[in-house]
Amino acid sequence: MSRTSLLVVAHGSRRTASNDEIRQLADNLRQHTVDHYHSVRCAFLELAEPSIPDGIQQCIDDGATTVIVVPYFLSAGRHVAEDIPREVATKQHEHPAISITIAPYIGAMPELLSVVLGAARANPD
Amino acid sequence: MSRTSLLVVAHGSRRTASNDEIRQLADNLRQHTVDHYHSVRCAFLELAEPSIPDGIQQCIDDGATTVIVVPYFLSAGRHVAEDIPREVATKQHEHPAISITIAPYIGAMPELLSVVLGAARANPD
Numbered sequence: 001m002s003r004t005s006l007l008v009v010a011h012g013s014r015r016t017a018s019n020d021e022i023r024q025l026a027d028n029l030r031q032h033t034v035d036h037y038h039s040v041r042c043a044f045l046e047l048a049e050p051s052i053p054d055g056i057q058q059c060i061d062d063g064a065t066t067v068i069v070v071p072y073f074l075s076a077g078r079h080v081a082e083d084i085p086r087e088v089a090t091k092q093h094e095h096p097a098i099s100i101t102i103a104p105y106i107g108a109m110p111e112l113l114s115v116v117l118g119a120a121r122a123n124p125d
Numbered sequence: 126m127s128r129t130s131l132l133v134v135a136h137g138s139r140r141t142a143s144n145d146e147i148r149q150l151a152d153n154l155r156q157h158t159v160d161h162y163h164s165v166r167c168a169f170l171e172l173a174e175p176s177i178p179d180g181i182q183q184c185i186d187d188g189a190t191t192v193i194v195v196p197y198f199l200s201a202g203r204h205v206a207e208d209i210p211r212e213v214a215t216k217q218h219e220h221p222a223i224s225i226t227i228a229p230y231i232g233a234m235p236e237l238l239s240v241v242l243g244a245a246r247a248n249p250d
Contacts, residue, residue: 006245010199018200021232028238068245074135074199075143103244107146111240113153118236119228120131120193 005039005064007055009084010072012044019048022072038064042072045079045087052087056100066099074107130164130189132180134209135197137169144173147197163189167197170204170212177212181225191224199232 006029010022022042030040039062043055050058052069059067069088073080085102092100106112131154135147147167155165164187168180175183177194184192194213196205210227217225231237 008241013200013202015200015202018202021200025238025241028235029241032238033242070241070244072199072241074197075138075140075146077138077140077143104247106237106240106244109240109244109247110153111236111243112231113150113157115231115234115236115240116133116150116154116195116197117158119195119231119234122229122234 002036003038003063003065005041005059005062005067006033006037007052007059007067007069008040008042008072009052009055009069010042010044011079012047014047019044025072038062045083052084053091056088056091056095060095060098064098066101068101068103070103071105073105076105076107080105127161128163128189129191129193130166130184130187131158131162132177132184132192132194133165133167133197134177134180134194135167135169136204137172139172144169150197163187170208177209178216181213181216181220185220185223189223191226193226193228195228196230198230201230201232205230 008026013019026040026042033040039059041055041058043050043052056067071080071084088100088102133151138144151165151167164184166180166183168175168177181192196209198205213225213227
C-alpha cells in the first residue's frame with residue numbers, strides 16, 4: 001500500500017461555499033484513488049482551515065511518508081511561486097524524513113484545454 | 126461553418142504574465158478548434174484588456190452569431206454568480222439578435238479531478 005498522500009492546496013475564501021467546494025473535491029478525489037493514495041486532504045493558503053502546515057501535518061499523522069502538494073491555482077502568481085513553497089519548506093525542515101514535493105499548479109496542465117471545451121459544450125447554467 | 130465563438134473570461138491580474146497565460150490558452154484553444162469555433166478569444170473581468178463587453182464585441186465583429194462565454198474560474202464566487210452575468214446581460218441587451226450564453230465555470234467540471242491527478246503524477250516543478 002502506498003504511503004503517499006495528496007494535499008490539494010487552494011487559496012481559501014471568505015465564502016464558506018467556496019471552501020466547501022475544495023473539501024468536496026478532496027472527498028471526490030479520495031473516493032477515486034483509495035487504492036492509490038494513502039490519504040487525500042485539502043488545505044488553504046489563507047482565510048480557511050486547515051493551513052498548509054496543518055494539512056501536511058495531518059497527512060503525516062495519517063501515516064504518509066510522502067506528501068504531494070497540488071496547488072489548485074489557475075495562474076503562476078506569487079502564491080504559487082513563493083507562498084506555497086515557503087510554507088512547504090518550513091514543514092519539510094521540521095520533518096526531514098518525509099518527502100514533501102510540490103506538483104505543477106493545475107493551470108499549467110495542458111488537460112485544462114479539454115476542461116474548457118467541455119464547459120463550452122455543457123448546457124449553460 | 127459554425128458561427129459560434131468562444132470567449133474565455135478570466136479574472137485578470139496585475140501580473141502581465143498571468144494575463145498572458147490566458148491569452149496563450151485562448152491561442153491554444155483556437156488552434157485545436159479551427160474546424161469547430163468561428164473564433165476563440167479571451168477577456169478579463171478587471172485589471173486587463175479586453176473587458177468582457179469588448180471581448181463579446183470582438184466576437185461579434187468576427188462575424189459570430191452565437192457567443193459562448195466560459196468563466197475561467199475555480200469557484201462560484203460573486204464574480205461567477207453576479208459580475209459576469211451582469212456584464213453579459215448588458216451586451217445581450219445591445220445585441221438581441223446574437224445568442225450569448227454563459228457556460229458552467231470550469232471549477233464545476235468533474236474533469237478537473239483528472240487534471241489534479243495528472244498534476245500529482247507530473248514531475249514536480
